Amino acid sequence: MKKSILVTIFLVIAILATACGGKAPGGANAPIKIGVIYNVTGGQASLDVPSNNGAKLAAKEINAAGGVLGRPIEIVFYDGKSDATVIGNAATQLAESDKVVAMMGFSDSDMTLAAAPIAAKAGITFVTSGATSPKLPDQVPDYLFLACFGDNVQAAAGAEYAFNTLKYKTVYLLTDQGSEYTKLLSKYFKERYTELGGQVVLEDSYQTGDKDFSAQITKLKGASTQPDFLYIAAQPDDVGTAVKQFRDSGIDKAIMGGDGYDTPLLVQIPGKGATNVYFTTHSLMDKDVGTEAVKKFINAYTAEYKTAPENAFAGLGYDTMKLLADAISRAKSTDPKAIRDALAATKDLPGVTGQLSYLPGIRVPQKGVSMILVKDQKLTLAAEVVPEKIPAP
Amino acid sequence: MENPKKKHLSPLATGLVLVAAFFGLLALINFGASSYIQRIVIGLCISIILVVSLNLTSGFTGVFSLGHIGFMAIGAYTAAILTLPLSQKLAYLPDLPGWLENTQLAFLPATLIGGLLAMLVAFLFGVSVMRLTGPYVGVATLGFLVIVNVILVNWDSMTRGARTFSGVPPFTDIWWVGGWTAVTIYVIWRFARSSYGRQMMAIRDNQIAAQSLGISVLRMRLLAFCVSAFFTAVAGSLWAHFIQSFSPKAFLFVETFAIITMLIAGGMGSISGSVIGAVGITILAEILRNAERGVNLGFVHIPPVYGASQIIMAVIFIVLIIFRPEGIMGKRELDFSRLFSFKRKKRKEAASQ
Numbered sequence: 001m002k003k004s005i006l007v008t009i010f011l012v013i014a015i016l017a018t019a020c021g022g023k024a025p026g027g028a029n030a031p032i033k034i035g036v037i038y039n040v041t042g043g044q045a046s047l048d049v050p051s052n053n054g055a056k057l058a059a060k061e062i063n064a065a066g067g068v069l070g071r072p073i074e075i076v077f078y079d080g081k082s083d084a085t086v087i088g089n090a091a092t093q094l095a096e097s098d099k100v101v102a103m104m105g106f107s108d109s110d111m112t113l114a115a116a117p118i119a120a121k122a123g124i125t126f127v128t129s130g131a132t133s134p135k136l137p138d139q140v141p142d143y144l145f146l147a148c149f150g151d152n153v154q155a156a157a158g159a160e161y162a163f164n165t166l167k168y169k170t171v172y173l174l175t176d177q178g179s180e181y182t183k184l185l186s187k188y189f190k191e192r193y194t195e196l197g198g199q200v201v202l203e204d205s206y207q208t209g210d211k212d213f214s215a216q217i218t219k220l221k222g223a224s225t226q227p228d229f230l231y232i233a234a235q236p237d238d239v240g241t242a243v244k245q246f247r248d249s250g251i252d253k254a255i256m257g258g259d260g261y262d263t264p265l266l267v268q269i270p271g272k273g274a275t276n277v278y279f280t281t282h283s284l285m286d287k288d289v290g291t292e293a294v295k296k297f298i299n300a301y302t303a304e305y306k307t308a309p310e311n312a313f314a315g316l317g318y319d320t321m322k323l324l325a326d327a328i329s330r331a332k333s334t335d336p337k338a339i340r341d342a343l344a345a346t347k348d349l350p351g352v353t354g355q356l357s358y359l360p361g362i363r364v365p366q367k368g369v370s371m372i373l374v375k376d377q378k379l380t381l382a383a384e385v386v387p388e389k390i391p392a393p
Numbered sequence: 394m395e396n397p398k399k400k401h402l403s404p405l406a407t408g409l410v411l412v413a414a415f416f417g418l419l420a421l422i423n424f425g426a427s428s429y430i431q432r433i434v435i436g437l438c439i440s441i442i443l444v445v446s447l448n449l450t451s452g453f454t455g456v457f458s459l460g461h462i463g464f465m466a467i468g469a470y471t472a473a474i475l476t477l478p479l480s481q482k483l484a485y486l487p488d489l490p491g492w493l494e495n496t497q498l499a500f501l502p503a504t505l506i507g508g509l510l511a512m513l514v515a516f517l518f519g520v521s522v523m524r525l526t527g528p529y530v531g532v533a534t535l536g537f538l539v540i541v542n543v544i545l546v547n548w549d550s551m552t553r554g555a556r557t558f559s560g561v562p563p564f565t566d567i568w569w570v571g572g573w574t575a576v577t578i579y580v581i582w583r584f585a586r587s588s589y590g591r592q593m594m595a596i597r598d599n600q601i602a603a604q605s606l607g608i609s610v611l612r613m614r615l616l617a618f619c620v621s622a623f624f625t626a627v628a629g630s631l632w633a634h635f636i637q638s639f640s641p642k643a644f645l646f647v648e649t650f651a652i653i654t655m656l657i658a659g660g661m662g663s664i665s666g667s668v669i670g671a672v673g674i675t676i677l678a679e680i681l682r683n684a685e686r687g688v689n690l691g692f693v694h695i696p697p698v699y700g701a702s703q704i705i706m707a708v709i710f711i712v713l714i715i716f717r718p719e720g721i722m723g724k725r726e727l728d729f730s731r732l733f734s735f736k737r738k739k740r741k742e743a744a745s746q
Contacts, residue, residue, distance in 0.1 A: 040699045040700070041699060043570060043702065077686070077697075079682070079685070079686075081682075084636050084638075084639060084643060085436050085636065086682065088432060088636065089429065089432050089433065089436075089679070092432050094428045096428060096429050097427070097429065098429055109556075109557050110557050110638065110639065110642075110643070112642050113557055113559050113637075114638065117637065117638075133557075139559050139560065160556070177546065177547065177554065177555065178555050179555050180554075180555055180557055180640070181554075183554065183556065184556075191632070207546075208555075230587070333704060
């Protein structure tokens with residue numbers, strides 16, 4: 001009994017020691033600390049590991065070119081472990097003991113909202129590289145920025161491209177009810193598509209992780225009006241299964257979706273069925289048909305990590321770090337407030353995932369959307385779309 | 394114990410000393426510690442409430458529940474809906490029924506209502522399920538967890554569905570969690586030592602013998618289940634007002650297994666064991682999480698290995714289960730009155746002579 005008390009006391013002392021240690025010296029050439037939190041373990045790892053690799057690569061390149069304001073960038077990294085409590089603790093450590101000048105991370109709204117309010121309270125800006133909900137910035141006044149386009153932008157881009165370019169006038173809308181991302185995507189798509197004059201002939205839903213779409217397919221086949229194309233708002237893990245089952249049942253109409261389709265599963269699972277599929281994403285990560293910036297990024301990433309970028313989130317992590325570095329250099333200071341103001345004034349910053357600008361007062365960037373066409377299991381860039389009108393978040 | 398000259402403190406005095414020491418420690422943390430340490434302490438106290446209340450059903454009554462996090466979810470959502478500021482309600486939950494749309498409660502009543510609602514649900518669910526024994530209860534309660542999750546995801550007008558429920562006011566502080574932790578431990582401690590508690594333990598140890606003594610198995614199990622659901626929901630409310638934004642996926646298997654690990658490590662059937670399990674695992678996980686970022690030991694630098702903390706925790710748990718399958722405390726309790734008695738050693742020596 002006594003022993004267990006002693007052990008507990010020892011643990012408390014140890015944790016206090018860990019928490020108090022590690023004060024870095026200041027100075028003219030001291031590194032500029034940027035806090036990075038990604039979930040490199042747990043459910044979010046497939047998106048967050050590439051993002052984190054991208055951010056590290058960007059910092060390395062910036063430092064090799066002389067750093068920012070003549071000072072190198074130092075990444076202070078914590079693993080969020082896909083756990084809101086851990087993320088809150090890590091964000092507190094970044095603000096309190098690491099004294100970072102800005103923070104970045106995450107590809108998920110919940111995770112972002114676990115960290116950003118803590119950063120905001122300490123007057124530090126948080127930039128999320130991959131959480132696409134346009135509702136996010138309103139929930140953390142002044143200090144939360146998106147580095148990616150919002151779901152309303154990509155949904156509007158999809159709707160306009162289908163209606164104006166592909167001339168599809170009717171749609172079947174299938175939505176995963178299990179996530180904020182898919183529900184919002186579907187809502188914004190419907191809003192813009194019907195506004196243009198398109199018609200939704202049938203709406204249906206499923207739950208995240210459903211492996212059987214036969215009920216939905218039967219319902220679609222029995223519908224009195226057959227749609228021109230299908231819009232399926234799905235999460236990465238379900239995209240392959242959904243496309244395969246619709247194709248296997250003999251439906252060969254065009255299928256469209258959002259950046260959740262940006263996963264190797266889209267081609268791997270349906271195999272031959274992976275054709276006539278369109279999706280909106282941040283950029284086409286292909287070293288043959290991508291833009292110059294993408295090609296350069298893919299080569300650098302491959303040289304660093306011995307593997308090609310897993311998905312567009314690698315590019316988003318990379319761009320977010322460069323975005324922060326750009327803001328610091330224009331702020332000519334490492335004062336978090338000055339960095340925030342410079343960041344909000346970012347204009348036409350080129351990046352792997354497209355040019356980025358923030359309009360005054362809006363912390364979701366103006367960014368082009370890449371419309372990808374999958375044809376015979378090959379990804380091609382169908383168009384770069386800038387939507388004419390965007391549904392309100 | 395029969396020694397008439399014993400210098401043990403009386404139970405009341407021991408309790409007062411413990412409560413004073415506990416709140417003294419909380420004051421120290423509240424005014425002296427960094428907000429990082431404060432966050433850890435808040436998370437830790439919430440874990441203690443969860444594990445201690447789970448212990449009442451799983452440890453003392455022998456009903457192995459895998460569904461308690463469902464009650465945590467009920468507490469979290471109910472209290473959060475009730476405390477959400479009216480302006481936020483209009484923006485985020487426009488489809489609420491009118492009477493809820495215009496209701497905004499303080500933290501305490503919202504938490505209590507969350508707890509009572511969980512108690513009611515536990516009663517309705519328990520009436521049918523508490524008749525089961527052994528692994529069947531585990532499966533049935535796991536089913537309960539899934540049902541709660543599906544309802545939360547689909548009841549869009551109340552919970553925002555799978556989307557993030559945010560804007561919950563940050564009411565939870567050291568004092569609230571400290572107070573609720575003390576209340577939970579006290580109530581469950583007294584409960585386990587009442588005649589009800591003895592009946593529960595009798596059911597756990599030998600159901601048939603207990604029945605032959607006239608103990609109603611169903612009633613006792615239901616009682617334990619409802620009381621523990623109440624405190625689990627309270628912990629849910631505290632967590633909701635601590636994290637401030639969450640979605641139904643936070644209340645699923647990961648959290649379930651986290652509290653079961655703490656329960657088993659501390660010892661099922663021991664309240665002090667639950668506290669030790671929750672404190673030990675939380676602090677160890679936090680130390681390992683900081684250590685896995687790379688440690689400089691002076692002579693050797695260990696590079697960062699992310700994910701190592703989870704692996705080490707798992708290994709420690711396996712070793713513990715092999716060498717102490719009953720957990721750190723087993724079914725015993727820390728005897729604080731003995732801790733404060735100074736002549737204990739001498740007496741022991743005298744007794745052995």
